[in-house]
Amino acid sequence: MRGLQDDDEGAAEVGNTETTMEQAPYSHPSLPNVCFWDLPGIGTFNFPAATYLREMNFERYDFFIIILGCRVKEHDAKLGEEIKRLGKNVYFARSKMDDDLRRFQTDGGKSTEMEKIRTYCVDKLNQFGFPSPTVFLTSSRRVNEFDFPTLKETFANNLDDIKKDVFLLSLPNTTLEIVENKRKELKTRVWMLATLSGAVGAVPIPGQSFACDIGILVSAIIQFRQYMGLDDASLQRLANVTGKSVRDLKAIVKTPLVGEINKEFVIRMLLSCAFVTISAIEIGLDLVPVVGSIFGAGSSFGMTYKLLNDVLNELVENAQRVVKAAFETD
Structure with a gap:
């Protein structure tokens, strides 16, 4: 979202273990008034679901992106429901699509697999109690492909006019x-x-x-x-x-x-x-x-x-x- 790579100065930490242990702000590299916050994952030993919303102070944020992995969990849907109850917009982004589609060589094969992944995510979120979710398929390594451009456009369209203008100008x-x-x-x-x-x-x-x-x-x-x-x-x-x-x-x-x-x-x-x-x-x-x-x-x-x-x-x-x-x- 900020146009940075993993090893760029100011980039968010990445890891295969529980990396984010507290709310971490990441300012836009050229527009300091635009700030993205990385929140710890819900439902871990360190951040149990029962106290998560209170500890994370959800009222302070404009909108939320819940990152989905290969398996959609009940915590994902419940968290989305609580965010909606607060009157905030929440978006589900299925990450690492480039890894999942690497073995599919033809466009037809990739399209079929993408729809299978999208259908699985939507069905699971529905099953866990989040009705009619929209799931965006994304890859941080291929930011102009899959649903990443549509996701950014959706963010902007759902902000008020002033924040929409600032958000649009912040996009790479x-x-x-x-x-x-x-x-x-x-x-x-x-x-x-x-x-x-x-x-x-x-x-x-x-x-x-x-x-x-x-x-x-x-x-x-x-x-x-x-x-x-x-x-x-x-x-x-x-x-x-x-x-x-x-x-x-x-x-x-x-x-x-x-x-x-x-x-x-x-x-x-x-x-x-x-x-x-x-x-x-x-x-x-x-x-x-x-x-x-x-x-x-x-x-x-x-x-x-x-x-x-x-x-x-x-x-x-x-x-x-x-x-x-x-x-x-x-």
């Missing part, structure tokens, strides 16, 4: 759909930032609007680049996950927006278009009552909107090329 770029969903969300932010720029532009103080616009643009471009997975750290994580060379992934990116973004860079972008003339007129009109405010608001809004919209489109095109190359997909 493993599919073109994720990139496109990020574009839609960032389009909204373009409007918000342009509106903010227009509000500042309405204040008749010479030079203030232009300086504020530059600050907004620098910050937004750096954030948009990170959300689109085109910063160095994101590209390195993607290379680690896919086994591709980070140098090869960087070579696919054809935009100066992956270089250093500062005041001088943004001013050069503005100089390459007509906005520099508009800004000069705006400064000249700042001392004219009413007219200066109206012109300033409109020009600041238009300049910020146009530039950020162009930046977003350019970043999306490059992010799409990287995903296609990384996962060898169209």
Whole structure:
């Protein structure tokens, strides 16, 4: 979910024995406000089912993923029922599908086995008292295959608007759909930032609007680049996950927006278009009552909107090329 491999810094511990002995937080590598919590397994000697919910403080979390192994246990269904009773969303993810399907060579054979596994999980959960469960078949080694993309989309759709937006932007770029969903969300932010720029532009103080616009643009471009997975750290994580060379992934990116973004860079972008003339007129009109405010608001809004919209489109095109190359997909 965070785009990390087992041996990456900050990755969750893995093991064949009871590894998680306490609630462990794992922050997103580039969005610290997004945090996943790994909870100890239910029904073990250390964490008996009778006291599990109370000890784990379930009220604090937004949603839950119950990881199913080869055998579905009664504790899995009972835990899911208790989570639903608290008014929280719970999802069942059957893990390690790559291991289970390794011996099936044909797509037809894999599809048949996947349906057998899904049917078994659903039937067992029903039998243990969890009605009509949805089971997602997943593999942490093949994050753009099986039901992993659908699982992430389901998470997002069931969050409230603010958390949905943050969650979407936190997802690693493993599919073109994720990139496109990020574009839609960032389009909204373009409007918000342009509106903010227009509000500042309405204040008749010479030079203030232009300086504020530059600050907004620098910050937004750096954030948009990170959300689109085109910063160095994101590209390195993607290379680690896919086994591709980070140098090869960087070579696919054809935009100066992956270089250093500062005041001088943004001013050069503005100089390459007509906005520099508009800004000069705006400064000249700042001392004219009413007219200066109206012109300033409109020009600041238009300049910020146009530039950020162009930046977003350019970043999306490059992010799409990287995903296609990384996962060898169209």
